[in-house]
Amino acid sequence: MQLYHHPYSLDSQRVRLALEEKGIDYTSHHLSPITGKNMDSSFFRMNPSGKLPLFQNGAHIIFDTIEIIQYIERVAAVSSGADETSFSSREVIEWMQKIQEWNSKYFTLSHIPEKYRILVSKFIRRVIIARMAESPNLASAYHCKLREAYETEEKLKNEQVVKRSKEHLIRLLDEIETKLNDSTYLAGEEFSMADVILIPVLSRLVLLNLEDEYISSRPSIAEYWVLVQQRPSFRKVIGRYFGGWRKYKTLIKTWCFLNFRSIFRKY
Structure with a gap:
């Protein structure tokens, strides 16, 4: 099983957390979306959207995060000889979908x-223009990504787009706070794939130095955040890259690479 991902990618973190929690072995391929590595033609042919993560098991390729996680659950169940009761419940799936609806971009x-x-x-x-010149047979797909990049910049100039994203997040966190008032984890007293989907959201808020505003101000989420950071899967997938001084190492390394490539026009 192959996983194409990057530590900065929210959905990549979710899939890796699921793999670690289920104890599934896989081959890791790092593709940085910040430096445009996900635009390389070899990857683009498998996934013309260029989005991470991409999960591949033989000829079977999956792009959707929740579908990947559910596939991982099935693989884990077959490997351990468990029955269908080990799969995510309807409540867990509903939480997964609800959290996934918030676009963090x-x-x-x-x-x-x-x-x-x-x-x-x-x-x-x-990078997209350079890859387009190298692979003219993929030009239409690269054109879509180029248009998407311009549209993103335009939407960021629209205060309403950012405001709606923030309001969506606040509603989601308030609902999660209410749920965690009555349970240890998001879907009950046992850690589930719903928590796998949520944890990277909280981690992203901490990385953006927004912990006080969005996490600490909600006592149940703050307690939950302390708890989930103790899990081995968290330390391996997120903590090793963004815990303490490590986040500066991760960011500086990427930033130096990007500036070097820009100066020498190595796209």
């Missing part, structure tokens, strides 16, 4: 200084 980008955001956006557009 505009919220995240709106909290990144404009000069850095524009530099990355310009670099990615140049």
Whole structure:
């Protein structure tokens, strides 16, 4: 089983958490969306959207995050000889879908200084144009990604787009806070795939230095956040990249790579 992912990708974190929680072995392929590695033609042929993660088991390829996680559950059940009761319940799936409905892109980008955001956006557009020239048979798919990049920049100029994303997040967190008032984890007293979907959202808020506003102000979520950080899966998938000083190492390494490639026009 092959997983194409990157530590910065929210959905990649979700799939990796699921793999670690279920104890599934896989081959890891890092593709940085910030440096445009997900635009390489070899990956683009498998997934013309260029989005991460991509899960491959033989000829079977899955792009949708929840579908990947449910597939992982089935693999784990077959491997352990468990029955269907080990799969996610309806409540768990409903929470997974509800959290997944919040698109983190505009919220995240709106909290990144404009000069850095524009530099990355310009670099990615140049990467797409370079890959288009290398693989003219994929030109239409690359054109779609190029148009998407321009549309993202335009939408970020619209205050209503960012406002709606923030309001959606607040409603979601308030509902989660109410749920966690009565249970240890999101779907009861046992850790589930619903928690796998939620944890990266909280991690993203911490990375953006928004913990006080969105997590600490909600006592049950704050207690939950402390609890889930103790899990081995969290330490391996998120903690090793973004815990303490490590987040600066991760960010600086990527930023230096991007600037080097920009200076020498190596797209």
